[in-house]
Structures are given as C-alpha cells and as structure tokens.
Amino acid sequence: MNTFDLFQLRGKVALITGGGRGIGYQIAEALSDAGCSIAVCSRKLAACEAAAAELSAKGIEAKAYACDLGNEEDVQRTVQDVIRDFGKIDILINNSGTTWGATVEDMPLEAWEKVMKVNVTGTFLMSQAVGRTMIERKSGKIINIASAAGLKAEPPEVLNAIGYSTSKAAVVHFTRDLARKWAQHGIYVNAIAPGFFPTKMTKAVLEKSGDTIKGKNPLNRIGDDHAIKGVALLLATEASDFMTGQIISVDGGSTL
Template sequence: MNTFDLFQLRGQVALVTGGGRGLGFQISEALSDAGCAIALCSRKLETCEDAAQVLKSKGVDTKAYQCDLGNEEDINRVVNDVIEDFGKIDILVNNSGTTWGANVESMPLEAWEKVMRVNVTGTFLMSQAVGRLMIELASGKIINIASAAGLKAEPPEVLNAIGYSTSKAAVAHFTRDLARKWAHHGVYVNAIAPGIFPTKMTKAVLDRTGDAIVEKNPLNRIGDEDAIKGTALLLATEASDFMTGQVLSVDGGSTL
C-alpha cells in the first residue's frame, strides 16, 4: 500500500460536534480534504449551516444539524438523523465545548454544572449514542478534543476557568478508559489536547495575556488554522490503526 493511501477517507462519514467554527471547522476541512462526508452539529444551527455552505462549495457532501450537547434526546435525534441522511457514522469528533471564567471562590454552581454538562456529559452521551452503532459494525474512530488546560495547571492570570480545565482533564481520562473498554469492539478512541488557538473561546485570554503566552511557548507562537489538521487526519484514518487511548498534545510545547 502506498503510504498516502493510509490517510484517505473516501466513502466515510464523520460527525463533528461544534463543527461550525474554530477547531471544529478546521478538523472538518481536514477530513473532507481526504474525501470524507461531513455532518456538522452545534447548538447554533446557523453557524453550522454557514460552514456547510463553505464545504459544499468545495464539492463536499455535508449537512448541518442543531444539537444541544447537554440534552440526551437532542443527541439521539441528531445521530438518528445523520444515519438516515448518510447511512452510517465512521468517525465521531467530540469537539463542542464551553467555558466560564471566574475565581474559584466566586464561581456559581450553575456555571460549573453548565461546563461539565457540555464538555463531559455531552462527550459521554454522544460517544455512547454513536458508539452503539460502531460496535454493531465492529469499526469506528472517536476523536475527543481535550485541552492543554486539562494537562497542566495554570496560574489565574493565565487561565482562570477551573471548570473548563477540570472538564478537559476528565475528557482526557474518559478517552483512555473508553479506549480500553471498546478496543475489543474495533472502536478506536483517541484525543487531541490543543494549546492556545485563536478562537471565540480564547479571545478574552489572548486579548489580556496573548504576548506573555507566546513568549512562554517553546515554539514562540500559538496555533494557526492549519496546526490541528494533520493530527486530526491521522487519528481519523488507517494511519492510526495501532493507536488507541492516546492524548496527543498540539500546543507548541506548552505542556512540556
């Protein structure tokens, strides 16, 4: 086999949560470049519809869906709709996430619960719903988006969002544990732990401490729009068929 054939996704279907913008859209672009059909979902349907139009202009088979990742009924409905529209789901990218910046001593309980509901419970529920289908087929790739924030504790002046960092640490362990549970079903589960990328979620942090973050980074930069694409493609394709339960940092060395 030609090595480049290991990175092809022709005839496959990926469901990408939070795929309408930021890292989710960048991952969607990478998978579609390899021939994959893309189902995009997020809480805001319009965002995904706009992203789907961009992909369609490139000839990608794609469709947008509205989904509240903290709502089990919503998740099950979307998974059923994707199956009806595309026939299968070969790849799941759990990218949707939220955050809440606050001092620990004043963070409201409802803020903590919202972050956990979307970032952790949503990842569990979507993995469960899609995983049932993958187990039936004895095949599938799940890619969870963790974070460098879940691998390394930061001072409050750099990142003051304990709910977010704790949730992403949970996603990293969920990845390892689920990989162990489903390996014998032929379902691969890996994660990407991005460092700082310019997204809507990180804008406030970058506006406040962006120069200091760049200065401290071993590669002296933050992620750009192409930085995560290769890692996502690796984990979605046959090229990673001897990898499961791994959390790959894409952070310029910030967690070293």
Template sequence: MSVFQLFDLTGKVALVTGGGRGLGKQIAEALAEAGCHMAICSRKLENCQETADQLGEKGVKTLALACDVTSKDDVKAVVNKVLSQFGRIDILVNNSGATWGATVEDMPAEAWDKVMNVNVKGTFLMSQEVGKSMIQKGSGKIINIASVAGLKAEPEEVLNAIGYSTSKAAVIHFTKDLARKWAKHQVYVNSIAPGFFPTTMTKAVLDRKGKDIVSHIPLKRIGDENMLKGAALYLASSASDFVTGQTLVVDGGASL
C-alpha cells in the same frame, strides 16, 4: 498501501460537534479535504449550515444540524438523522465545548454545572449514541477534543477557569477508559489536547495576555488555522490503526 492511502477518507462519514466555527470547523475542513462526507452540529444551526455549504464545494456530501449535546433526546435525534441520510458514522469528533472564567472562590455552581455538562456529559452522550452504531458495524474512530489545560495547572494570570481545566482532564481519562472498553469492537478512541489557538473562546484571554502567553511557549507562537488539521486527520484515518486511548498534544511545547 501507500502513505497517501493511509490518510484517505474517501467515502467515510464523520460527525463533528461544534463544527460550525473555530477548531471544529478547521477539523471538518481537514476531513472533507480527505474525501470524508460531513455532518456538522451545534446549538447554532446557521453557523453549521454556512460551514456545510463551504465544505460541499469540496465535492463531499454535507449535513447541518442543530444540537444541544447535553440533551440525550437531541443527541439521539441528530445521530438518527445522520444514520438515515448517510447510512453510517465512521468518525465522531467531540468538539463542542464551554468555559467560564472566574476565581475558584467566585465561580457560580451553575457555571461549574454548565461547563461539566457540555464538556463531559456531552462527550459521553454523543460517544454513547454514536458508539452503538460503531459497535454494530465493528469499526469506528472517536476523537475527543481535550485541552492542554487538562494536563497541567496554569497560573491564574494565564487561565483562571477551574471548571474548564477539570472538565478537560475528565475528557482525557474518559478517552482512556472508553478506548479500553471498546477496543474489542475495533472502535478507536483518542483525544487531541490543543494549546492556545485563536478562537471565540480564547479571544478575551489572548487579547489581554497574548504576549505573556506566547513568551511561555517554547515555539514562541500560538496555533493557527492549519496546525490542528494534521493531528485530526491522523487520528481519523487508517494511519492511526495501532493507536488508541492516547492524547495527542498540539501546543507548541507549552506542556513541557
């Protein structure tokens, strides 16, 4: 097998949550360019449809769906629709996420619940439902989008969102535990921990403290629209067929 074949996803089917914009959209673009048919879901159907239309121009089949990943009924309905249209799900990218900036002493309990529900419960529910079909066919790749915030405790002037950081640390351990449980089914589970990238979620903090944040990154820059694509393609493809339960950190060295 050539090195190019290792990264070829022709004929595969991927489901990307939160794929209508930001990092999820970038990942969806990478997988589509490698030949993967794409199903994209998020709470905002219009974003997903716009991205799906763009990806369809690459010659792959696409499907846009609305989904609240914290709802078991929504998750089940979305997975059933993808399986009905494509017949299989080879790759799942759990990218949907939420955050809430506040000091620990001021963070509302409802905000904590929202962040944990989307980032942790949503990852669990989608993995559980998609995993059933992967176990049945004896193969699959699950990629959970964690964060460098789940690996280190940032000073409050950089990031003051303890619910987000805690949820992403949970995602990292969930990845390890699920990889251990499902290795016998040839279902691979890995995660990516991005550092600072320009997204809707990070815009406010980057606008306020971007220069200070960059000064603490060894490579002296934040991520751009291409820097996550290679990591996602690697974990989604046969190139990573001896890798499971791992977290690939893409942060410019910020966690060193």
C-alpha cells in the same frame, strides 16, 4: 499500498460536534480534503449551515444539524438523523465545548455545572449514542478534543477557569477508559489536547494575556488555522490503526 492511501477517507462519514467554526471547522476541512463526507452539529444551527455550505461548494457531501449536547434526546435524535441522511457514522469528533472565566472562590455553581454538562456529559452522550452504532458495525474512530489545560495547571493570570480545566482533564481519562472498553469492538478512541488557538472561546484570554502566553511557549507562538489538521487526519484514518487511548498535545510545547 502507497503510504498516502493510509490518509484517505473516501466513502467515510464524520460527525463533528461544534463543527461550525474554530477548531471544529478546521477539522472538518481536513477530513473533507481527504474525501470524507461531513455532518456538523451544534446548538447554533446557522454557523453549521454556513460551514456545510462551504464544504459542499468543494464537492463534499455535507449537512448541518441543531443539537444541544447536554440533552440526551437531542443527541439521540441527531445521531438518528445523520444515519438517516448518510447511512452510517465512521468517525466521531467530540469537539463542542464551553468555558467560564472566574476565580475559584467566585465560580457560580450554575457556571460549573454548565461547563461540565457540555464538555463532559456531552462527550459521554454523543460517544454513547454513536458508539452503539459503531459496536454493531465493529468499526469506528472517536476523537475527543481535550485541552492542554487538562494536562497542566495554569497560573491564574494566564487562565482562571477551573471548571474548564477540570472538565478537560475528565475528557482525558474518559478517552483512555473508553478506548480500553471498546477496543474489543474495533473502535479506536484518541484525543487531541490543543494549546492556545485563536477561537471565540479564547479571544478574551488572548487579548488580556496573549503576549505572556506566547512568551512562555517554547515555540513562542499560539496555534494557527492549520496546526490541528494533520493530527486530526492521522487519528481519523487507517494511518493510526495501531493507536488507541492516546492523548496528543498540539500546544507548541507548552506542556513540556
């Protein structure tokens, strides 16, 4: 086998939550470049439809779905719809996420619960629904998008969003525990922990503290539109078939 064949995804189907923009769409681009069919979903259908149209223009089969990740019925319906349209789900990317900036003493309970519902409960519900089909097929790749913020504590002047950080730390352990539980079924579960990337979610933080964040980063920069793609492709393909339960931080060295 040619080494590059290990990174091919022809005939595979990936479901990417929050795949309409930002890191989710960057991963969709990477997997589609390897020949993968793409299903993208989020609460905001318009963004997913635009992303699916761009991918389809490259000759890739791509479809968009509306889904509230915190709603169990919505998640199950979306998974059923994707399987109806594509026949299977080989790869799940749990990328959808939200945040809330506030000091700990001022964090509203409803904000904390919203972040946990999307970032933790949503990851669980989608993994459970897709995982059931993967168990039947004895095959699957699940990639959770955690965060460098879930691996280290940031000073308040850099990031004051304890709900987000805590939720991403939960995703880290969820990844390891699920990998241990489902290895017997031929399902690989890994996570990517991005540092700061220019996305809608990080816009306010980067506008306020971007120079400080860059200055403290060993590589003296933040992520770009391509930094996440190679790692995502690795974890989605046969190239990572002896890796499970791993957290790969793509952060310019900020967690060192």
